[in-house]
Amino acid sequence: MSTHPDLSTLYPPLGLVLRAGDLTLRPLSDADMPEYAALLRRPIFADPTGPEVFPWYRAEPDERELDALRFQWRLRSGIGPEEWTLVFGIWAGGRLIGSQDVSAVRFAERRTVSSGSWLTLDAHGNGYGTLMRQAMLTLAFDHLGARRAESCAVVGNAPSFGVSRACGYVENGTQVSALRGSREVEQRFLVTPETFRRPAVPVEVEGLTPALRAMLGA
Template structure:
């Protein structure tokens, strides 16, 4: 029995490799974040983690990913895939679920370094984890969200078949903002022309798809 089977899990697309986070890869991710994730006058995240001083960003990020990794259990889990392009970590694609054995629903979130944006990578990595969830975990629904003015993220969602599923008003940098909820079902998902390659999943399934509902 492998104590941490997720170290063997890998998703491959035509350009990208996605693996659950490891410490060496997280150090690369932090360096990418320090090079810039978004223009200073924009905040694409619900939690403004990029607003902290540069000397705190790395430690805060590592602690965030460590907490998610340590808490993984069938009743609730988050997989933070490190996204590699040409062998280097350029961002992260998150997949989260709670009571997945009952709900069949996953939620996704992601970011890539600013210097890699505008090349279709965001669409490719989101499509990868949706195919992973629908085809390999048995998910029936996928959720995401984006600020109402985040045309880039909303565009990715539209390409993949998401529809709007309401909004909520939340605080961002001290100002009220509209967060657009998005939903895609397995039958509405617009699949890319390429095929996802998945390896190392068998040892992980029991921790992702089985378990009693969380209290």
């Protein structure tokens, strides 16, 4: 029997778990990567040629998988108080259906997070997009002490706009996308603890240890 500590003890982000209704959110681990890679081959957008399609999704499936895995490992290795991104896999009924991220720069000073998310097309229409965003915001506002949460979506992306508004975001100007390979105009959104529309179900947060708080500047 191994006497070594669990990896989540050595690397605290891997021990974080959020539960809300049917959904479980937890940072992607190496053991999840084959399932995550398979997910990237499935349809995410109703119109695969639309302006809202992520530039990385336009790549051929093999390239898309490899780039996504590299990206996940790079983000994981870069988590620290000055800058961090947590990428949560979204499980519904034990099945991986998408991703929700939350990130910050100098969080201890700015108390501001930003986020992005996606679901496979067959998971749309169940309220999961709103609930997973609400779970993330509950973590950010109630447990990390964020005072602002920002998001953006390509102008015309009605489903994303709908999720933002359902969570209490308000429009906050526009910008040209910073994503590599995109020049689309995006609508910015902002939500604060005072305007946040909370989910109808409780959000349970496990694994937010002192060591993880220190890593996040919280």
